[in-house]
Amino acid sequence: MQSPWFGSGRGRHPRARVASRTYHRGGYPTICLPPLRYGRRAPGVRWGCTTLPGGNTYSAAAGLLASAPAMARKGIFFPLKDAALRDDVHDLGELVGLVLKEQGGEALYESVEGDRRAAIGRRQGIAEDAVRLAVRTQGREPREARELIRAFSAFFQIVNLAEKVHRVRRRRQYMNDSSTPQPGGLDECFARLKARGMTLEQVVELLGRLSIEPVFTAHPTESTRRTLLRQQQRIARLLTSRLDPSQTPGERRTTIERVRTELTTGWQTAGSSRDRLSVADEREHVLFFLVEVIYEVIPAFYEEIEAALVNVYGEGAAEQHVPEMLHFGSWVGGDMDGHPDVHAKTIRESCARHQQLIVNRYFLEAQMLAERLSQSGNRVDVSQELVGRIEHYRSVVPDARTTTPASHDRMPYRVFLGQVAERLRATYEGRSGHYERVEQLIDDLEIVVRSLGGHRGEYAGLFHVRRMLRRVRTFRFHLATLDVRQNAEVHREIVGKALGEPGWPGWTPEERRLRLLAALQQDESPVGGLDAAAKRALWVFEAMEFCDHRYGRGAVGSYVVSMAGDVDDVLSVLLLAQWAGYTDATGALAVDVAPLFESVPALENAGTIVARLLADPIYRAHVAARGNRQIVMIGYSDGNKSAGIAASRWLLRNAQAAMVEACDAAGIELVVFHGRGGAISLGGGRTHTLVRSVPPGAIRNRLRVTEQGESINERFGLRPIALRTFEQSVHALALNAAGGYARERLDPRWTEAMQCLADASLRRYRALVHDDPTFLEYFQAVTPVDVIERMQIGSRPVTRVGSGIDALRAIPWMYAWSQSRHMLPGWFGAGAGLVEVVDRYGAALLGEMYAHWPFVETLLDGIEIVLAKTDLHI
Incomplete structure (x- = not known):
């Protein structure tokens, strides 16, 4: 019997594509995208009506919203390939219903x-049902409302897990069907490179140039506790086990009972902390994914690359070594922008915690290898290199002798790996005998690899040692590179006072630039004593230098300057680093300064700023000392909040194109660091759409992107999903680097029309969000922003100094609109731009742009996805 809990959901796919591309709500049109694939306007629908119902007055909007019906669930196509997901959701829905009856009554x-x-x-x-729902939800007691919310959350979470498991199922189906490579997978990628005439050696050389760098950040959009994340992983593993066709009916029943146990335990567990999260809490949340998921899949990722190369190029590819291309970063503990609890101490604590976790993992793996490699010297020889290293370590790590029984003396691999484990223990504890550099550990493991390879050990442990070696080469002794970030305004205030310039904030950027250059060139010291803020700033650089030396190259990364507005904001950081004495072995400043362009003026002038920065001899010499590479970060969220999705995306694209031109002219490698989130309005989406939609040269061999909030769990929550995420990144980046995507050829009419769209969109957006005096009241009335401000799901304050819309941080702004299902940042203003383009240039040109310009395709597809989720009635 079908459970009423899932009722009409049977036969519905939770992320089905909406067949209709236009929506009409209760007598007034909402924003509508034209059916660009057909090049004509849908009957009876106006394109791009972006006015909130009732115009700009809060009372009128509220009245019309109350009567607006939601989009009907008709005309939705559900693919047959997702029938198994439908069945899973049905079964799990019944299970949730049983748990609710048992636990809640x-x-x-x-x-x-x-x-x-x-x-x-x-x-x-x-x-009638709309009225009935409104009546039912009014006047409920808080406790009853909380239980209802918890019940629906439990169901949605299990549905999301079922969908992840279905992704695993689909991936396995592709892997079992050699005739059909999975789109976006490695086999398809290498087949396309081969079709372009690339040899195996050229592909391997290409892979060696790639660098994929997810950077994990803490943002208040993910409130799931680690206890519940681990529980979700256990449920996912149980659901994945159901994919085994050899399971007996009894085993399947046992699996369902264990899932029910996990669901019941989860129901009885508090969903969130009663106290505001600390920086340490946020750090552990990010490290959960790095250590418990990503660490485990790293070797499998490279093994899948090697297998795909063999599939495409033949057995000769088996001899090729694929270089490491995955690197990981974090902002947790280093992001000081507007966060009083992040400072020099948290930088040291984060780097120390990173090292502790990764060294402990290596220690446990070395012990496991020692247990596995039980070869006797009486049965097989080992290399003299290994024997010599064992003898050397008897004096370096004498404690290893006490942990290795005398009976193991004729087991050289076990003895040596026990010594390695003891050195790792000493590294963890910071005592004598520790590894001073990760290269020493890599050398030890390579000795074992060579010995096994030369003495019939290919199937006697070599596979497992190579797996550990992959992990060590990837994570080294720092696990993840910690970036540091601070607001440009903080630097301006500190530097102005330290230079004895009381009118500093009122100076023009050019005046500040010239004064800073003089201070750098003449090695000026601060005037008088430093105040508390200046001392805290210098302590940050001292902490960065300490972590560099203690945990090795890569422990700390770039110094990101948020809200950067001109050249002086970069030079201020150099001067602070110079005062702190943060230099490398050559005496050059050891800091990589990455300006973050996120405001509308900064994005408009990004190319000019970078060109002027690189034209300065002092800064140009600094960049040369740092490898002739300039990292520039671009922010998606603040621009969206200021200008709306269409105008901000066009600004971001133009900024990247201008920066590419400036860096190419200066002979400098540009690395664009994309500060995006999971939501469309925050720049979220599939990796290949990002790579294809940027201007030529903006992404070459290095892909550096932030992973925020819920997107971390979505993309890295399960091991098979994390593998798929990495595969898709390699696919996109490799094809882009090899010219595998069609070269962008822009018709001047397209750029003119896109500028028209952006301008009209910006006017409409600003007229409502920034210029309408009643909009703030509307925003506060229809979103739970006041609740978000009080929620204990992030350590950072949700507002900046000031009041009103401008004071609210961009992430809570997006989060509030998504909770009310307005999804306003993901669509508002775009319709006005589309209307303007169609009226001025015609629908045919817009359809042409969509069909042949990936930037426009990505923009409109993203808006369409947001519209499919939008329900103003809620």
Whole structure:
């Protein structure tokens, strides 16, 4: 019997593509995208009407919103390939219903069912059900409302898990069907490179140039506790085990019972902390994914690359070594922008914690290898190199002798790996005998690899040693590179006072630039004593230098300057580093300064700023000492909040093109660091769409992107999903680097039309969001922003200094709109731009742009996805 909990959901795919591309709500049109693939306007629908119902007045908008029906759930296509997912969701829905009855009682279950049925009816356009749902949800006691929310959350979480498991299922189906490579996978990537005439050696050389760098950040959009994340992983593993066709009926019943146990335990577990998260809490959240998921899949990722090369190029590819291309970063503990609890101490603590975790992992793996490699010297020889290293370590790590029984003396691999484990223990504890550099550990493991390879050990442990070696080469002794970030305004205030220039904030950027250059060139010291803020700033550089020396190259990364507005904001950081004495062995400043362009003026002038920066001899010499590479970060969220999605994306694209031109002219490698989130409005989306939509040269061999909030769990929450994420990144970056994507050839009419779209969109967006005096009241009334401000899911304050819309940080701004299903940052203003383009240039040109310009395709597809999720009635 079908559970009423899942009711009409059977046969529906949770992320089905909406067939219709235009929506009409209750007598007034909302923003609508034209059916560009057909090049004509849909009958009875106006394109791009972006006015909120009732115009700009809060009372009128609220009145019309109350009567607006939601988009009907009709005309939705559900692919047959997702039938297994439909069945999984049905079965798991029944399971959640049983848990609700048992744990919450029949009354809770019936309340949930009543709300669910009424919501489905409202979704299908039944007016009576819309009224019934409104009546049911009004005036509930807080405790009852909390339990209902918890019940629906439990169901949505299990559905999301089922979808992840279905992705694993689909991936396995492709892997079992050699005739059909998975789109975006490694086999397809290498087949396309081969079709372009690239040899095996050229492909391997290309892979050696690639660098894929996810940077994990802490943002208040992910509130799941680590306890529940681990529970979700256990449920996912249980669900994945159901994919085994050899499972007996009894085993399948046992699996379902274990899933029910996990669901019941989760129901009885607090969903979030009662206290505001600390920086340490956020750090552990990020490290959970790095250590418990990504660490485990690193060797498998490279093994899949090697297997794909063999599939495409033949057995000769088996002899090729694929270089490491994955590197990881973090901002947690180093992001000081607007965060009083992040400072020099948290930088040291984060780097220390990174090292502790990774060294402990190596220690455990070395012990496991010692247990596995039990070869006897009486049965097989080992290299003299290994024997010599064992003898050397008897004096270096004498404690290893006490942990190795005398009976193991004739087991050289076990003895040596025990010594390696002891050195790792000493490294963890910071005592004598420790590894001073990660290269020493790599050398030890390579000795074992060579010995096994030369003495019939290919199938006697070599595979496992190579796996550990992959991990060590990837994570080294720092696990993840910690970036440091601070707001440009903080630097301006500190430097102005330290230079004895009281009118500093009022100086023009050019005046500040000239004064800073003089101070750098003459090695000026601060005037008088430093105040507390200046001392804290210098302590940050001292902490960075300490971590560099203690944990090795790569422990700390770039110094990101948020809200950078001109050249002086970069030079200020250099001067602070010079005062702190943060230099390398050659005496050159050891800091890589990465300006973050995120405001509209900064993005408009990004190319000019970079060109002027690189034209200065002092800064140009600094960049040369740092490898002739300039990292520039671009922010998606603040620009979106200021200008709307269409205008901000066009600004970002133009900024990248201008910076590419400036760096190419100066002979400098540009690395664009994309500060994007999971939501479309934050720049989220598939990796290949990002790579294809940027201007030529903006992404070459290095892909550096932030991973924020819920996107971390979405992309790295399960091991097979993390593998797929890495595969897609390699696919996109390798094809882009090899010229595998069609070369962008822009018709001047396209850029003119896109500028027209951006301008019209910006005017419409700013007229409502920034210029309408009643909009703030509307925003506060229809979103739970006041609740978000009080939630304990992030350590950073959700507002900056000031008041109103401008003071609210971009991430909570997006989060608030998504909670009310307005999704306003992901679409508002774009419709006005589309109308302007169609009226001025015609629909045919817009369709042409969509069909042949990946930037426009990505922009409009993203807006369409957001619209499919938008429900103003909520």
